[in-house]
Structure formats: C-alpha cells, structure tokens
Amino acid sequence: MSALATEQAVGHWKHADEIEVLTFDMGRETFALEAVIVQEILDLLPETPVPGARPFVASVINFRGKVIPLADLRLAFGMPAAEATIDSRIVVIELLLDGEPTLVGLRADKVNETTTLTKEASEPPPSLGMRWRPDYIDCVVKRGSDFIIIPNLKALFSGADSRAPAAEAN
Amino acid sequence: MTMPDPVEVFRTEAAELLEQIEQGLLDLEHQLDDASLIDAVFRGLHTLKGSGAMFGFDALASFTHHCETAFDRVRKGMAPATPELVHAVLAARDHMRSLVEQPDQEDDETGQRLLTQLQQAVADGGGAPEETAESAPEANSGAPAEAETVSAAPAAEPVTWRIRMTLPENAMANGTNPLALLDELRDLGDCEISVDTGNVPPLYRIEPSELHLSWNVRLTTDKPRDDIEDVFIFVMDDMELSIEQEEPGGAPAQATPAEPQSADPEPIAAAEPAAVAEPAPQASAQSPAQAPAEASAPAVNAPVQETRQKRAAENVRVPAERLDELMDRVGELVIAKSRLSQIAGNSIDVQLRSVSEDVERLASELRDTMMVLRMVPVATLFGRFRRLIHDLGRETSKQIELVTEGEATEVDKTVIERLADPLVHLVRNSVDHGLELPGDRAAAGKGEAGRVTLSARQSGGEVIISIKDDGRGIDRDRVRAKAEASGLVSPGQQLTDQEVMQLIFAPGFSTANAITNLSGRGVGMDVVKKTVEALRGTIDIESTLGKGSEISLRIPLTLAIIDGLLVRVGSGRYVIPLSAVEECLELSSEDDVRSEGRSFISLRNSLVPFLRLRELLSTGTEPDPYQKIVVVSTGVERVGLVVDQIIGDHQTVIKSMSKLHNDVATFSGATILGDGSVALILDVGHLVAAGQQQEAQLRKAG
Known part of the structure; x- marks a missing residue:
C-alpha cells in the first residue's frame, strides 16, 4: 500500500485524472501532498536538534514512540525562517527511501484542507520565473487565481542525500 | 493477516528437517552402531520425501527417495554405517537443501554423482553386490517407487501376522486415507481384512469426517516385520497398532507392540483404562467410546501420544518480525511508564502513586520477559560448526576435534544471526592457519588431533564467545613483517603486543603464504571486525607461539535496550552507553581555565585528554558553573567528555535513526525520555x- 502510494507520488497523474491531496501553506505559497501518503497531522512537538545533520533535516521528533526526522521545506525552497504560530503543524508522511518505508515529518505553517486536483489544471514547472530548483517541483496546479505546488518529494529527500557526501568532503 | 504461503511453510519445515538430519548424521559419525540415530535420520529423509512430493518439489522427492532407499539398507542392517556413508549422506543432504531452495535449478549431474557415491558407500560397507546392481538402474530411472525395491531381503518363510489398527x-x-494403508498391506502378501465397527457411535452422533472404524488384518507374507511397520510410518505416532505373529497353530506367539520401549505390554495395557477413567483435556477429545476396545488391545501408543502432544504445545513458532513489533510496543510502554511516574511523583494523590508504582513494576517485568523471549541459546x-569442522577436516586432512562449551548461554537473536558469518570465518582461520598437520603436531609433541574449542559465557551485560585452538599460534614477527611489507605500519614503529595482534584485522592482511581453498573465500578478517563493532562488541586476541590462540568476541547481550548515562549538554540531553563509562568527576575550575592550551587532566597518575561536548556539538550555550567529566573508554584509550550536568542512569530503548541522518556518525541512535522528548545516543x-x-583542523588553522 505505502509503496504504491509513494510510486504514485512521483507520477501523480499516471493512473487517474484526479488526485486527492492535502494542501498546506508555507511562507506565502500553498503546497499539496497526495493524501494517501499522509499519515497524520500533529500539533507542534518538542524537537530535538541533531548536531551535525543537514539543515534541511536538522531535528528529530517523537512520533508515537518512533524517532522520525523533521524536514523543513522552507530551506529547500529558499524561504526565510519564520516563527511558529498557532496554526503551525507537522504533517507526517510515509516515503520510500532506498526501498525502505520511512516516516518523515514536514513542517507546515498552516494546514488547509483535503481537496481534489484535476489533471487538466496541472502544468509542469515553468522553465522561467522561479528561484527554486525545478527538479524539486513535480507540477504546478492552477486553482482559482492561485497556484498550488506539488513538490517532488523523492527528489527533495534523495537529492538531499546525494549532496551530503559533497558537504562532508569540505 | 494473510495465510502464509504453503510453499514457504514447507521450506521452513524442510530446513528444520535437514537440520535434524544433519545433526543426526553428525552424531552417527561418533556412534556408528546406534540404531535409534539411524532410524531418526531415516525418518527425517522419509518425511522430507513425503512432504516434498506433496508440495510439488518433485526433483527433491525423487532424489531424497534414492537416498532414503540407500539409507534403508543401513537401517535394515544389510550394510553397516561407515564414516564414508555419513559423509556421502551429508553431501546428499546439501544437494537436497539446494533442491529445496531452488527447485528449478535441478542439477542432474550432481544428483547422479552423489547417488553413485552414496551407493558405493553402502556397497563398500559389505552389502550384497547384486543389491547395488539392482538399485543402481533404479536410481537412473528416477521413478518414485516405494521402498520395496531394496527390501528384497533374504527371502524368508512366509509368516502370518495379525495386525490390528485403529486410527485416531x-x-x-488430517489427510490419512485408511484405505491406502490397507492397499499397501495387501501389496505385501495375502490379506484377510475385517472391519471392526464396534466403536461406531449411534447415527445421530456421527460426524461424517470422523473415523470410528478399526481393522483387523491377517497378513501372510515373506516380508519382514519392518516392512509392515513401514506402511504405518507416517501415522504410527498417533495410532494404535499391534502386530502379532501367528504361530502355524494359530495362536499369537510373540506380541511385540509397535513402540520398542515397552517390551512388556501388560502393565501399560492395565494402566490404560485408568488413564481413560480420568479424562485429561486431550483424552476427552478422543472418543470415550473407544475406551473398552482400547483396554482389550495392547494399546501402548496412547500414553506416548500424550507426551508428544505436551511437548508440541511447549513450542510456538513466531515470525521474528512479530517479536520486533512486540519489542517496539514494550519500548513505548516503558516510555509511557516513565511519564506516568513523573506525573505521579509530582502529585499528592496516594492512589495515583500506588497505581504508578504497579505499572512501573509490571512494565519492567514485561521488559525483562520480552528480552528473554528474544534470547536464543548459542547452541x-x-x-552448525560441527558440520563445518567435519568438512574442514576432510578438506585439510587434519584431524580436528570440536569442543563446545556453554551452549546454554543465551544471546539476542539478532546478535546470533549477525555473528554467524564472522564466527565461520574465525573457525576456518583457526583450522587453516592455526592447526598443524598431524605429522607436524606429533613432531611438536602434541596429540595428532587438533582441538578447536568454541565457548560462550556471560559476564555482566556482555556475552563472551571465544574460539580457541591448540595450533601453532600467531607468529608476531611474521605478522609484523607482513604488515611492514604491505605498508600498514612503518618499520621500527613501536607497537604493543595487542596492537600487533590487531593488525590481522586490517583490511587486506593475510599471513597465509599460499591462498588455500579455505582462506580467501567469504568474509575477511576486517569484515569480522566491522561486524563485531557494529554489534558494539570488541575482539581480544591471545596467542602463545606453538601453543595456540584464542580469539574472544565480547558482545553486548542485547541490541534493543541498553543502560545509559543521561547527561545534559547545553539544552540538549544525550545518552552515553554505560558500558563505555568508566567514571565521572568534576572538572575543577583550575583545569577548566588552564585548558586553553591543553585539554587533559591527570587521573590517578595517568593523562586523560578531554573533549568539550558543548564545542563538539556546537550548542552555542554558556558552560554551567560546575561542569562534569565523564571518563569513557573507547577500547584503545580513555577520554573525558565534558558535560554540563549528569542527570543519571537511564534504561535506554534504542531507536534507530532514519536514513536521512545516516551521515551523522556521532550518534548511534536515539531514545525517548520519560517526558516524551528525544535524546540522542552518543557513539x-x-x-x-x-x-x-x-582539533587537527584547529591546529592547522592556528
């Protein structure tokens, strides 16, 4: 089930014209995660920083007796750090990392809703007009006057992995 | 929960059977005339054949059939058991295992070669030559005929047997077809079969799937009694069977019950009604109506069956993952318990406190029980080393005696699994490099047979597994010369004895002048060391030139829970494994100030360097006024770790860190504290x- 879910997260539109997603806000942008990979939405928990870890996954939390990494998409998308608010949440998702199902917490400034996005409204990431790394974005979906970004989680997490040795070599 | 794949179930079962067969064979090697061992091996082969055929492993079934056929001759005393035979069957067993694992990659050639070898072993042992000639073509035909082919025993006079069979x-x-059994009996000779319907209950109580019939068979055959028993070999344990020989006059002459241990059936038959009179749970499951009939027949199997059932009930097979899951839950419970006791500690509610104490006690008992569940004896x-030693002895033409000690010592199952490969390598090394050839041993004044001792014992929170041989020992000069030649140490470098010894664990190190068949395959010594270190263990070597060597692996008992020392550095809390901690002391302000230039303290006349964890973990906080030093031992040296506060000891349930933190080597894992927050475990x-x-970088920069 989870493996399937993660596969779908890569090519969301392969099998269907619509997907169920959970939308959340980060900075001034709205992101969406495919609903099936979302395990739980938590209030903020005490975090334990991991000295020496990459800033993108700088801390761990206790999620139901498991120690899971907490990732901050803000850093991957170059957004300024912000204080936690009353709306801040942690979205726990399950990902397949190197063939192993892994639970990861994602920070969110505000969790909005679960909704359905359609294939027609989606577009690949534009080649211009973006400061972000294009491979971090799976697609952009137009919704009303706004855009929802579906991040490419696989690239985000494995990309972070592949950069690690280079950082260590310094 | 899905049903397990039947083929997988068969594989597990087959693996166990093969294990049993192997152990039986190895025992047999030492007691070649032990009939019960021969029977045990035969039964194992027979069951393997039967279930193999049932699950569609045809290649396995037909190969096993031929082995069984050959082995049957030994069982019937037509050929003696010899070391050659044991070796041949062991080799055949390995082939069976590969047939179980990869039924598609059937290797006819190997199979044929092994069978020929086996037949030779049986024939050389003094069997009638024409027997071999007869069974050889049969082996080629591959037809899974029943065992009769070989049972062309010395043609005996036809004897009449009275057989009474009552199936459960x-x-x-359970899949037994009584008619098939009767057919098999018919094949043996002239049969008169009568059915006994005395136990059939009234119609309204009949369950269509139950069997209430007994059979009386009068069989005239020239086959020996064993052949008759063989018909029932699969069901013998559960059924009532009596086989009596009929004198020409017609009266039963010899009443030997099916189970050999009851030479005299009378007392047991007398005891039987008593056993039925007070029905045990199992006894009541059997039909009480059977009792009168049982009393009249020499029923010897019922008590045996009862003990068998009891033994079966004592063991439950559980997939290892479920144990891991349970361990996780217990870990969570331990954490929840800590939270509860913290809350209760702050409360004045007496009832809450007492409940909390109960929960605390129960949780820690549960944890201990859980730990025991995961423990398996090193036996x-x-x-598996008995087999290895057997093979190694043949390969190297050395005589080796394997002694094992402390097999009852229990170790966490994960540890056992991971230790298997390194131990195999160490034992190979001992035999290959350590033990001398018989001639050399005699010249050195030792017994011809080399001795390898595998021992395990528990000491504190560790288990020590050692591999000892009485061979030539490690030649330190040669190790050194070799290490210098390969550039591992510079010539003239001062090394302690232990350091020289540890060189053999360096990657790419080998003192063997020629690479033999034994060394150079599988893992290297450096991999041994890595595996042991990954288990948080250490390796000690002792060796006396000419006398032998001993390699000891010290492994923590469990990987799931450790005792840790909880410390605070800045605002973060960390766990230091207690096994590494030697002592704790205060960092005097004098030493603290002076440590601008040097960071070491004098501890009972020895220098102990120290590290400031605040700097290492870049907490960016001010040091506490009274800092502490935790002196830890890394195995090689002692180092002090400066922390802000020592909180106390902590039962640490180890949680692994995710892949995303694989690059952080400073921490070996994480744990969850009583308040639910996470503390990292320092490696x-x-x-x-x-x-x-x-420090090296600082020096470079400065």
Whole structure:
C-alpha cells in the first residue's frame, strides 16, 4: 500500500485524472501532498536538534514512540525562517527511501484542507520565473487565481542525500 | 493477516528437517552402531520425501527417495554405517537443501554423482553386490517407487501376522486415507481384512469426517516385520497398532507392540483404562467410546501420544518480525511508564502513586520477559560448526576435534544471526592457519588431533564467545613483517603486543603464504571486525607461539535496550552507553581555565585528554558553573567528555535513526525520555574520532 502510494507520488497523474491531496501553506505559497501518503497531522512537538545533520533535516521528533526526522521545506525552497504560530503543524508522511518505508515529518505553517486536483489544471514547472530548483517541483496546479505546488518529494529527500557526501568532503 | 504461503511453510519445515538430519548424521559419525540415530535420520529423509512430493518439489522427492532407499539398507542392517556413508549422506543432504531452495535449478549431474557415491558407500560397507546392481538402474530411472525395491531381503518363510489398527478419530481430517494403508498391506502378501465397527457411535452422533472404524488384518507374507511397520510410518505416532505373529497353530506367539520401549505390554495395557477413567483435556477429545476396545488391545501408543502432544504445545513458532513489533510496543510502554511516574511523583494523590508504582513494576517485568523471549541459546549457532569442522577436516586432512562449551548461554537473536558469518570465518582461520598437520603436531609433541574449542559465557551485560585452538599460534614477527611489507605500519614503529595482534584485522592482511581453498573465500578478517563493532562488541586476541590462540568476541547481550548515562549538554540531553563509562568527576575550575592550551587532566597518575561536548556539538550555550567529566573508554584509550550536568542512569530503548541522518556518525541512535522528548545516543568511538579531527583542523588553522 505505502509503496504504491509513494510510486504514485512521483507520477501523480499516471493512473487517474484526479488526485486527492492535502494542501498546506508555507511562507506565502500553498503546497499539496497526495493524501494517501499522509499519515497524520500533529500539533507542534518538542524537537530535538541533531548536531551535525543537514539543515534541511536538522531535528528529530517523537512520533508515537518512533524517532522520525523533521524536514523543513522552507530551506529547500529558499524561504526565510519564520516563527511558529498557532496554526503551525507537522504533517507526517510515509516515503520510500532506498526501498525502505520511512516516516518523515514536514513542517507546515498552516494546514488547509483535503481537496481534489484535476489533471487538466496541472502544468509542469515553468522553465522561467522561479528561484527554486525545478527538479524539486513535480507540477504546478492552477486553482482559482492561485497556484498550488506539488513538490517532488523523492527528489527533495534523495537529492538531499546525494549532496551530503559533497558537504562532508569540505 | 494473510495465510502464509504453503510453499514457504514447507521450506521452513524442510530446513528444520535437514537440520535434524544433519545433526543426526553428525552424531552417527561418533556412534556408528546406534540404531535409534539411524532410524531418526531415516525418518527425517522419509518425511522430507513425503512432504516434498506433496508440495510439488518433485526433483527433491525423487532424489531424497534414492537416498532414503540407500539409507534403508543401513537401517535394515544389510550394510553397516561407515564414516564414508555419513559423509556421502551429508553431501546428499546439501544437494537436497539446494533442491529445496531452488527447485528449478535441478542439477542432474550432481544428483547422479552423489547417488553413485552414496551407493558405493553402502556397497563398500559389505552389502550384497547384486543389491547395488539392482538399485543402481533404479536410481537412473528416477521413478518414485516405494521402498520395496531394496527390501528384497533374504527371502524368508512366509509368516502370518495379525495386525490390528485403529486410527485416531481425526485421521481423515488430517489427510490419512485408511484405505491406502490397507492397499499397501495387501501389496505385501495375502490379506484377510475385517472391519471392526464396534466403536461406531449411534447415527445421530456421527460426524461424517470422523473415523470410528478399526481393522483387523491377517497378513501372510515373506516380508519382514519392518516392512509392515513401514506402511504405518507416517501415522504410527498417533495410532494404535499391534502386530502379532501367528504361530502355524494359530495362536499369537510373540506380541511385540509397535513402540520398542515397552517390551512388556501388560502393565501399560492395565494402566490404560485408568488413564481413560480420568479424562485429561486431550483424552476427552478422543472418543470415550473407544475406551473398552482400547483396554482389550495392547494399546501402548496412547500414553506416548500424550507426551508428544505436551511437548508440541511447549513450542510456538513466531515470525521474528512479530517479536520486533512486540519489542517496539514494550519500548513505548516503558516510555509511557516513565511519564506516568513523573506525573505521579509530582502529585499528592496516594492512589495515583500506588497505581504508578504497579505499572512501573509490571512494565519492567514485561521488559525483562520480552528480552528473554528474544534470547536464543548459542547452541543454535554452535550447532552448525560441527558440520563445518567435519568438512574442514576432510578438506585439510587434519584431524580436528570440536569442543563446545556453554551452549546454554543465551544471546539476542539478532546478535546470533549477525555473528554467524564472522564466527565461520574465525573457525576456518583457526583450522587453516592455526592447526598443524598431524605429522607436524606429533613432531611438536602434541596429540595428532587438533582441538578447536568454541565457548560462550556471560559476564555482566556482555556475552563472551571465544574460539580457541591448540595450533601453532600467531607468529608476531611474521605478522609484523607482513604488515611492514604491505605498508600498514612503518618499520621500527613501536607497537604493543595487542596492537600487533590487531593488525590481522586490517583490511587486506593475510599471513597465509599460499591462498588455500579455505582462506580467501567469504568474509575477511576486517569484515569480522566491522561486524563485531557494529554489534558494539570488541575482539581480544591471545596467542602463545606453538601453543595456540584464542580469539574472544565480547558482545553486548542485547541490541534493543541498553543502560545509559543521561547527561545534559547545553539544552540538549544525550545518552552515553554505560558500558563505555568508566567514571565521572568534576572538572575543577583550575583545569577548566588552564585548558586553553591543553585539554587533559591527570587521573590517578595517568593523562586523560578531554573533549568539550558543548564545542563538539556546537550548542552555542554558556558552560554551567560546575561542569562534569565523564571518563569513557573507547577500547584503545580513555577520554573525558565534558558535560554540563549528569542527570543519571537511564534504561535506554534504542531507536534507530532514519536514513536521512545516516551521515551523522556521532550518534548511534536515539531514545525517548520519560517526558516524551528525544535524546540522542552518543557513539563514543566516532565522537572521539570527530574530536580528533576538529582539533587537527584547529591546529592547522592556528
């Protein structure tokens, strides 16, 4: 089930014209995660920083007796750090990392809703007009006057992995 | 929960059977005339054949059939058991295992070669030559005929047997077909079969799937009694069977019951009604109506069956993952318990406190029980070395005696699994490099047979597994010369005895002048060391030139829970494994100030360097006024770790870190504290290495 879910997260539109997603806000942008990979939405928990870890996954939390990494998409998308608010949440998702199902917490400034996005409204990431790394974005979906970004989680997490040795070599 | 794949179930079962066969054979090697061992091996082969055929492993079934056929001759006393035979069957067993694992990759050639070898072993042992000639073509035909082919025993006079068989009620539900058994009996000779319907209950109580019939068979055959028993070999344990020989006059002459241990059936038959009179739970499951009939027949199997059932009930097979899951839950419970006791500690509610104490006690008992559940005796690990030693002895033409000690010592199952390969390598090394050839041993004034001792014992929170041989020992000069030649140490470098010994664990190190068949395959000594270190263990070597060597692996008992020392550095809390901690002391302000230039203290006349964890973990906080030093041992040296506060000891349930934190070597894992927050577990070895690196960089910069 989870493996399937993660596969779908890569090519969301392969099998269907619509997907169920959970939308959340980060900075001034709205992101969406495919609903099936979302395990739980938590209030903020005490975090334990991991000295020496990459800033993108700088801390761990206790999620139901498991120690899971907490990732901050803000850093991957170059957004300024912000204080936690009353709306801040942690979205726990399950990902397949190197063939192993892994639970990861994602920070969110505000969790909005679960909704359905359609294939027609989606577009690949534009080649211009973006400061972000294009491979971090799976697609952009137009919704009303706004855009929802579906991040490419696989690239985000494995990309972070592949950069690690280079950082260590310094 | 899905049903397990039947083929997988068969594989597990087959693996167990093969294990049993192997152990039986190895025992047999030492007691070649032990009939019960021969029977046990034969039964194992027979069951393997039967279930193999049932699950569609045809290649396995037909190969096993031929082995069984050959082995049957030994069982019937037509050929003696010899070491050659044991070896041949062992080799055949290995082939069976590969047939179980990869039924598609059937290797006819190997199979044929092994069978020929086996037949030779049986024939050389003094069997009638024409027997071999007869069974050889049969082996080629591959037809899974029943065991009769070989049972062309010395043609005996036809004898008449009276057989009375009563199958258990659930026999048909379990897949036994009584008619097939009767057919098999018919094949043996002239049969008169009569059915006994005395136990059939009234119609309204009949369950269609239950069996209430008994049979009386009068069989005239020239086959021996064993052949008759063989018909029932699969069901013998559960059924009532009596086989009596009929004198020409017609009266039963010899009443030997099916089970050999009851030479005199009378007392047991007398005891039987008593056993039925007070029905045990199992006894009531059997039909009470059977009792009168049982009393009249020499029923010897019922008590045996009862003990068998009891033994079966004592063991439950559980997939290892479920144990891991349970361990996780217990870990969570321990954490929840800590939270509860913290809340209760702050409360004045007496009832809450008492409940909390109960929960605390129960949780810690549960944890202890859980730990025991995961423990398996090292005997399971040592068992496989008997075979290895057997093979090694033949390959190297050395005489080797394997002694195992402390097999009852229990170790966490994960540890056992991971230790298997390194131990195999160490034992190979001992035999290959350590033990001398018989001639050399005699010249050195030792017994011709070399001795390898595998021992395990528990000491504190560790288990020590050692591999000892009485061979030539490690030649330190040669090790050194070799290490210098390969550039591992510079010539003239001062090394302690232990350091020289540890060189053999360096990657790419080998003192063997020629690479033999034994060394150079599988893992290297450096991999042994890595595996042991990954288990948080250490390796000690002792060796006396000419006398032998001993390699001891010290492994923590469990990987799931450790005792830790909880410390605070800045605002973060960390766990230092208690096994590494030697002592704790205060960092005097004098030493603290002076440590601008040097970071070491004098501890009972020895220098102990120290690292400031605040700097190493870059907490960016001010030091506490009274800092503490935790002196830890990395195995090689002692190092002090400066922390802000020592909180106390902590039962640490180890949680692994996710893949995303694989690059952080300073921490070996994480744990969850009583308040639900996460504390990281320091990996002392890596921490010290990181500290050394940091200092080297500082020196370079400064």
